[in-house]
Amino acid sequence: MALSKGQSKGRYRVTINDLSRELGLTKGTVSRALNGYDDISESTRTRVARAAERMGYRPLAQAQAIRTGMARALGLVLNAGPDNTHKPFLTDFLDGISRAASEEGWSLSIATALDEQDEVATIARLVAEHKVDGFILPRTRVSDPRIDLLRDLEVPFVLYGRTGDTEGCAWHDISGEDAMRDAVLRLHGLGHVRIGFVNGDSGFNYAPLRRDGYLAGLAEAGLPHDPDLVRSGAITPQQGMARGAELLDLPNPPTAIVCALDRAALGVYRAAEARGLRIGRDLSVIAYDGIPEAATATPPLTTFAVDTRAAGARLAKLLFARIRGADLNHLREVVPAHLIARGSDGPPPNTEPGPARNTGPTPPTQKGET
Amino acid sequence: MALSKGQSKGRYRVTINDLSRELGLTKGTVSRALNGYDDISESTRTRVARAAERMGYRPLAQAQAIRTGMARALGLVLNAGPDNTHKPFLTDFLDGISRAASEEGWSLSIATALDEQDEVATIARLVAEHKVDGFILPRTRVSDPRIDLLRDLEVPFVLYGRTGDTEGCAWHDISGEDAMRDAVLRLHGLGHVRIGFVNGDSGFNYAPLRRDGYLAGLAEAGLPHDPDLVRSGAITPQQGMARGAELLDLPNPPTAIVCALDRAALGVYRAAEARGLRIGRDLSVIAYDGIPEAATATPPLTTFAVDTRAAGARLAKLLFARIRGADLNHLREVVPAHLIARGSDGPPPNTEPGPARNTGPTPPTQKGET
DNA sequence: CCTGTTGCCGAAACCGGTTTCGGAGCCGAA
DNA sequence: TTCGGCTCCGAAACCGGTTTCGGCAACAGG
Numbered sequence A, B: 001m002a003l004s005k006g007q008s009k010g011r012y013r014v015t016i017n018d019l020s021r022e023l024g025l026t027k028g029t030v031s032r033a034l035n036g037y038d039d040i041s042e043s044t045r046t047r048v049a050r051a052a053e054r055m056g057y058r059p060l061a062q063a064q065a066i067r068t069g070m071a072r073a074l075g076l077v078l079n080a081g082p083d084n085t086h087k088p089f090l091t092d093f094l095d096g097i098s099r100a101a102s103e104e105g106w107s108l109s110i111a112t113a114l115d116e117q118d119e120v121a122t123i124a125r126l127v128a129e130h131k132v133d134g135f136i137l138p139r140t141r142v143s144d145p146r147i148d149l150l151r152d153l154e155v156p157f158v159l160y161g162r163t164g165d166t167e168g169c170a171w172h173d174i175s176g177e178d179a180m181r182d183a184v185l186r187l188h189g190l191g192h193v194r195i196g197f198v199n200g201d202s203g204f205n206y207a208p209l210r211r212d213g214y215l216a217g218l219a220e221a222g223l224p225h226d227p228d229l230v231r232s233g234a235i236t237p238q239q240g241m242a243r244g245a246e247l248l249d250l251p252n253p254p255t256a257i258v259c260a261l262d263r264a265a266l267g268v269y270r271a272a273e274a275r276g277l278r279i280g281r282d283l284s285v286i287a288y289d290g291i292p293e294a295a296t297a298t299p300p301l302t303t304f305a306v307d308t309r310a311a312g313a314r315l316a317k318l319l320f321a322r323i324r325g326a327d328l329n330h331l332r333e334v335v336p337a338h339l340i341a342r343g344s345d346g347p348p349p350n351t352e353p354g355p356a357r358n359t360g361p362t363p364p365t366q367k368g369e370t
Numbered sequence C: 001c002c003t004g005t006t007g008c009c010g011a012a013a014c015c016g017g018t019t020t021c022g023g024a025g026c027c028g029a030a
Numbered sequence D: 001t002t003c004g005g006c007t008c009c010g011a012a013a014c015c016g017g018t019t020t021c022g023g024c025a026a027c028a029g030g
Helices: A016-023 A027-034 A042-055 A061-068 A090-103 A116-128 A145-153 A176-190 A206-221 A237-248 A262-274 A292-296 A308-323 B016-023 B027-034 B042-055 B061-068 B090-103 B116-128 B145-153 B176-190 B206-221 B237-248 B262-274 B292-296 B308-323
Strands: A073-079 A107-113 A134-138 A157-160 A170-174 A195-198 A256-259 A284-289 A302-305 A332-335 A338-340 B073-079 B107-113 B134-138 B157-160 B170-174 B195-198 B256-259 B284-289 B302-305 B332-335 B338-340
Touching: A016 A027, A016 A042, A027 A042, A061 B061, A073 A090, A073 A116, A073 B090, A090 A107, A090 A308, A090 B073, A090 B090, A090 B107, A107 A116, A107 B090, A116 A145, A134 A145, A134 A308, A145 A157, A157 A308, A170 A308, A176 A195, A176 A206, A176 A256, A176 A284, A176 A302, A176 A338, A195 A206, A195 A237, A195 A262, A237 A256, A237 A262, A256 A262, A262 A284, A262 A292, B016 B027, B016 B042, B027 B042, B073 B090, B073 B116, B090 B107, B090 B308, B107 B116, B116 B145, B134 B145, B134 B308, B145 B157, B157 B308, B170 B308, B176 B195, B176 B206, B176 B256, B176 B284, B176 B302, B176 B338, B195 B206, B195 B237, B195 B262, B237 B256, B237 B262, B256 B262, B262 B284, B262 B292
Parallel strands: A073 A107, A073 A134, A134 A157, A157 A170, A170 A332, A195 A256, A256 A284, A284 A302, B073 B107, B073 B134, B134 B157, B157 B170, B170 B332, B195 B256, B256 B284, B284 B302
Antiparallel strands: A107 B107, A302 A338, B302 B338
16 A cells, blocks of 8 residues: 555545556456446446445546546636626525535636626637536526527536527526515505516516516506606616615605615615605515625615525536436426515505405515525 | 547547647657757747647646646635625636636636635545645635645645744735724824724734734824724624724724724724714724725725735736745735725814824825725 | 767657457357 | 357557657767
8 A cells, every 4th residue: 555656745546546456357347337337247336336435536537537528627607897796695606506516526617707708708718628518607698698609519508597599508597577576466465556666787687587577566466567667777786776766756656666686775775765764664675685784784674585505506406417418398497586574664654554455365474584 | 620529519629639740740749849848949849839829729738637747727715604605805806816827728626615624624625636736725814724734735825814824835915904004094194093993803814913003003103002992803794883882882982993894894884873973074984905885885985905806816826836836935925905095084073173293104195996 | 980969859658547349258048 | 069149347449648768860079
């Protein structure tokens, strides 16, 4: 058991040669046994597996890569552009992916890009250099050049989000549309009839979906759709404050506002405070994301939270399946966001306290904290 | 120029064999020419380099890895634990590293861990699997088991931050101590004599350094050190609010507070507001980090900003140098933070407006926005 | 002219795996 | 007994690079 190669200190990997020597088999046989070829007897297969376990053998991914063409790495290209700087859940997201990847002995390789064009170029570079075997594409846009490229290159990928042309796409997504609809229904259940909506960036695919959800909620509640009550383009608190101000300064302002993003909702808070309105009493707000700041705002924000860590893990697993050639129809899933009822919503003002109207399906009212 | 290997579509890498065939040289010669061996004539060296450029040859990192033992990947293990979730600059940091890495044809491999013990285990796993050639260690602690491990394994690493036992350590760091000192001097220059300090998590190495900077500033200004004015453990706005409240409720409260973190300062804002104090007039605040929220707070926060993207890039370059065996003494650098003077600091209240006292070296007063 | 360097490149081993091919043994059937 | 087929493994090529070794030519010195 002496070190065969003197790489300075205690650094020594057990290779497939060590294993084969120990077992009295050729390395080809050992390799086939480990990789489940069916021309290996069950007895030697277990013998090899046991020895590999005992000796702590871990195949060198780089060596496997050169013959198989698989780098055993997942790729993630982050947009590090100026307007995308705020990513509250990035660490959780990475944790989900990384954990799922290392379970399979794969690694997570990340790169950054400054804009859409740079993103595409970076993806192309990683593919050309054979650095990764597939991509996770976060923040999908309605029309997304990254998807076109990967489709063209025939490189596996999965979307965090959906997209316009779903041809060849696998995805995991959170149902923002259901959340927005439930928010409207919940507010209607509390007695609100004028419910505004502040949407996010319409370039991203989630925006039309959440808008549809808001409209579906209105329709389901039997409420009219007043276009004046719908604003969009709010992804920062500042923008949220501006859009909120527009709504509140309307001749007939809403008594409740649904926001597509928590950060926008925090801006609406400020717009309301500036007008002497108390959130949760004079104005109800329900949003979406579940950022930590939402829990410590005054009042705490009622919001639909998403489990970004779980999303990352699911995406990694979907990508594995995709790389291994699974059927696309099994690789498309949309899961609901989780309502966290807090203090920013309540009955509309100027309403006699009484039995709340019962309107169709009762909105979900789970309680919980992050 | 026909595809020699039919990997589905247009996917085709030019290998060293293609190059050698084209040039009429053996691949060994081509390899040596490309890698700067001195037994290759200058003429063929340029001929090979030109052909490689023309044909777009990029060596396959995995193939190089198995012989050289270098994975050509930088490692970064992120702490994804519950209290470390807020990382405002992570994207910028990753961008800095990733960009510097890809310039050298290297990649950035990231993994996550939930606590200190998990971090060490994850690092050990990455080393054992030969996935990376070196590590960037963010958020160094005074006593840091990651450093002990890597020192023991003789694996190259660089610190973002400094540490207690600097033996074998290279680092890039921002001088938080100078920033804190300059903050005190700036406030003293404005006329303040009772200046409080709210520090961060004392487990991290930056905390004692910033505290020393605060004390150095007091000493340099000829101000007494009142232990009552020093608090620590504030890394969230909530904690900042609590520590700020303690200071403001003192019998003889400070007229200015220096915070080790912007987020804590935002909490101090709330503590001050709750007491009817106007920031920038009744209470001056200067902090450190340069988070986006600081710019949009009311009033905008005067703070010492750090360029996290540049730090990431520098760390990557230092790590390259370390891996290539450069002298440690050339791989230790501390750069200053950049003051962004905004509206949260001013002369102390109850002071006759008049010529400001001139106290020794005038504090730096650069103006600028992020 | 012969010899000893030196410059420069070819040949081949090597790294740690995977995959193809062929054949040795064992079995049952004719 | 012989033949065919099946099971299971060894041998060797292969992947795309790097590195060692040896030797051919040109050149300088004696």
